[in-house]
Amino acid sequence: MSMPSELFRLLDVEKAYDVGRKGGLFASGPRRRLAALDGVRLSLKAGESVAIVGESGSGKTTLLRVLLGLTSPSDGRALYREKDITLLQGEDRDRFCREVAMIYQDARGSLNPRMSILDLVAEPLDHHGLCKPSERRDRVAALLSRVGLPPEMMERYTSALSGGQVRRVAIARALASSPAVLVADEAVSGLDVSTQAQLLKLLRDLQREMGVSLLFITHDLGVAAYLCERIAVMYLGRIVETGLTKDVLSAPAHPYTRALLNAAPKFFEPIAEPLGGEIPSPIDLPPGCRFAGRCPEARDDCRASDPELVAGAPNREFACLHPLIGEPAFA
Amino acid sequence: MALALARPASAPPETPSSTPAPAPLLTVERLSLSRGEKLILDEVSFTLKRGATLGLVGESGAGKSTIALALIGLLQKPQVGLEGTMALDGSANLVDATEKDWLKLRGRRVSMIFQDASSALNPCFTVGSQLTSPLRRLLGMGAKEARGRAIDLLESVGLNDAASRLDAYPHQLSGGMQQRVMIAIALATNPELLLADEPTSALDVTIQAQIVRLILDETRKRGASCIFVLHDLALASQACDEIVVLYGGQVMEAGPSDVLLAEPLHPYTRGLKACVLELDTDELVPLPSGAPSFASKTPGCRFAPRCGNALPKCVDEKPPLETVRGRKLACWNPAA
Amino acid sequence: MADVALSSPRAAPSRAANVWTYVRGHVWFVIAAVVVAAYVFAAAFAPFVAPFAPTEQDMMSFMAPPAWGPHLLGTDSFGQDLLSRTIYGARYALLIGLGAVLIGAGGGLVVGLAAGLIGGRVEWALMRLVDSLLALPSLIMAIAFISILGQGVDKVVLAVGVALIGPFSRTVRGDVLQVKAQPFVEAARLMGVGTLAIVWRHIIPNVIFPLAVQATIRVSYAILVSSGLSFIGIGVTPPTPDWGLMIAEGRSFVSFAPWIAGVPGAALAVLLIALSVVGDGVREQFDPKLKKEG
DSSP, X not given: OOOTTEEXXXXXXXXXXXXXXXXXXXXXXXXXXXXXXXXXXXXXXXXXXXXXXXXXTXXXXXXXXXXXXXXXXXXXEEEEXXXXXXXXXXXXXXXXXXXXXXXXXXXXXXXXXXXXXXXXXXXXXXXXXXXXXXXXXHHHHHHHHHTTOOGGGGGOBGGGSOHHHHHHHHHHXXXXXXXXXXXXXXXXXXXOHHHHHHHHHHHHHHHHHHOOEEEXXXXXXXXXXXXXXXXXXXXXXXXXXXXXXXXXXXXXXXXXXXXXXXXXXXXXXXXXXXXXXXXXXXXXXXXXXXXXXXXXXXXXXXXXXXXOOEEEETTEEEOOSSOSSSSOOOO | OOOOOSOOTTSOXXXXXXXXXXXXXXEEEEEEEEETTEEEEEEEEEEEOTTOEEEEEOSTTSSHHHHHHHHTTSSOTTTSEEEEEEEETTOOOGGGOOHXXXXXXXXXXXXXXXXXXXXXXXXXSOHHHHHHHHHHHXXXXXXXXXXXXXXXXXXXXXXXSHHHHTTOOGGGSOHHHHHHHHHHHHHTTOOSEEEXXXXXXXXXXXXXXXXXXXHHHHHHHHTOEEEEEEXXXXXXXXXXXXXXXXXXXXXXXXXXXXXXXXXXXXXXXXXXXXXXXXXXXXXXXXXXXXXXXXXXXXXXXXXXXXXXXXXHHHHHSOOOOEEETTEEEOOSSOOO | OOOOOSSOSSOOOOHHHHHHHHHHHTHHHHHHHHHHHHHHHHHHTHHHHSSSOTTOBOTTXXXXXXXXXXXXXXXXXXXXXXXXXHHHHHHHHHHHHHHHHHHHHHHHHHHHHHHHHHOHHHHHHHHHHHHHHHTSOHHHHHHHHHXXXXXXXXXXXXXXXXXXXXXXXXHHHHHHHHHHTSHHHHHHHHHTOOXXXXXXXXXXXXXXXXXXXXHHHHHHHHHXXXXXXXXXXXXXXXXXOOHHHHHHHHGGGTTTOTHHHHHHHHHHHHHHHHHHHHHHHHHHHHOTTTOOOO
């Protein structure tokens, strides 16, 4: 079943946190658990691009931390090249560190303000011993020009750079160790549209030219559609729909995916009837489908049984008892 | 100096005016704002009809928020240099208004919703006390009456269980609910003009749609006008009747949103629109990099250094804002 | 903000013009820096600047008021030239201030780093120790140390320095905790960088800088404490021309010869104010959070 080309594989990953008893300090009720991730299955093959889409509270950030080995799943397994990420050691660990590069949402915060751009971009090279000291400057200059920054910038510090430039430096640094996977967390949000467009174009060109895999976490379906072949839509710690981006966005099966699509602003169309309510707290979830409380399609059985993520159409999986297309999921 | 600030008697704000061509609610004429050597706003002009919605769009540094802050008197002389005209229907030129004058306007005729509700609400006071204080202070209500009114307001902005929410502190509410409270506070005194500075950019997409709808519905219900500060052109096309495109504190293009965005004439508006990602976007054509110079001596169009259509003239001489094909346009060499 | 083209279209203004705009924008900082520089200069070259030796007695003039003549700022009850003594006094003030701050900052760095990085019980124990140091004002702490160490310039430096370790460790620990949570530390860890290298390359540089700024601000405080010690007679021993000591000596004559206490007092006050202004200026310059827009 496992193919050698698979880089990341998440097998029913669960991450739960104990949040104490209901009622605070002197309460005596049962311990409550917050399930940030609940049975997530995901794989990323070499050269593939996957978008993880969801709102705040959907578990995107926890998923990211599991993928990067910053936290270990409380159940299930998270694998990189078929090995448990949190158990990687020695050679495997070095390889993971070299092959998986992260681009942070807070690009400025992810770059040490007391290091020059040269040292920042060269840090992965130095750390992994990827180039001779004599080639250091040339390598950094090449990386900077790859992301559209002039080599003169090497001597500067991030405080002197604009938001768009800082993101470019972060991308150059991520590319330095010739990674196999770029993991990006909202890497283009909070920017002006023109800067965002430049960065998106850059990322897509890089992905196509270098064959690097891309795991892009975003809340913006447009960004997902532009950058990624595959998409996984998350809601409250679960993937509710996944498939090829163009299929999912042209004919969503899960009502939540449709709601996200409708909520995205579109030129000249009247503002769609918004989805009611807000994402509920992941503590003490009611039985049944976790989206049922906000779902315009919800029926009685939705509140009773919890649908699983199953293949409901070719190349498509979704967790819905009454999907908008294809075969329903089973509970 | 006491300025005339009162609402005009002829057009009570509670009922939308029924006369066919009423005076515009807000007139901004050649408004310039400077800080020291920098000219932040350079002769900005636009008008806003009663009951209409206007969007100020452009990149950061375009002066959108500055206009909003000037319109609610948070940027006044002498901290900044102000020239030109800005006037609400029936008021004197607010460019000369003092803090004392603004106290009579702020919250009564003009209100504002900020981008980040979590920092705009005071964490030390309950939602109820922050909501009733403008009612009591500005409308002279008693404690009981104000509380009842506050409950009505919270219900109207879609907070269920409003009575118990009054005793909640802001941090006990989600971001979307905080923004709803902000809207309730801003609308508490039935202002004629509501300023909304990126009211949804800190929120999730599904909540964003709820909040924009809410602002539009509530202002319409009250016959109030609304100015949105936005960076999302697609959202602007959905929410606004009129759009003013700004770059570096200069108006590039302004007009009805359907006319302007269906066929943008200014190279900047076109560039911005080309940067907007839609679900079927296959190729993006990003605008070239660059940031406007605010030096007061820049004689020409501030967009010229980034403009693909720029002529030598563009750098030397500022294009006038003239009516072209149903909108106002400031460009020497518009796209065909 | 959009990307800015690196080559600015405007020609870079000349260096002199740059300096002039800087001076115009930071008038008080520049004045204070000049004052501090003057003190440092006077202290360094005291034998050349001062008209007399600090302990030289003029038998012809006791308690002479400031006047045009050999004793510009007057003489004290021993007939010693106040101007010369004040100039020599700057040596002690600056020496004690800098020395004490170096000890305090060095100790604070070690304690703060240990507490912030190790955490757990070590942090708890160190911070309770620091709390007990902070429970008393630095002057009282310094008095306690002096009573153990004995009198003398070196002892004063040590006593004041140790008394300053408390506040310095607190700020260092706070900065360490804050820097530790920064994404760039996590980014380095993801890259596989080891803990020691992270501390050395990423944490210490980001902690040292605010510490240095703190130190410039605390120099004036150290001088004040040391003068206080001398004033109450347990710091530097006479006839050392220490300002605190001089003020104490002049105290008895304040009603009819106010200049004896007034001259060193004014010298102290001006230096302290200038140092605080310089410290604030340095902080404003390097703390991005305090930087004004523009």
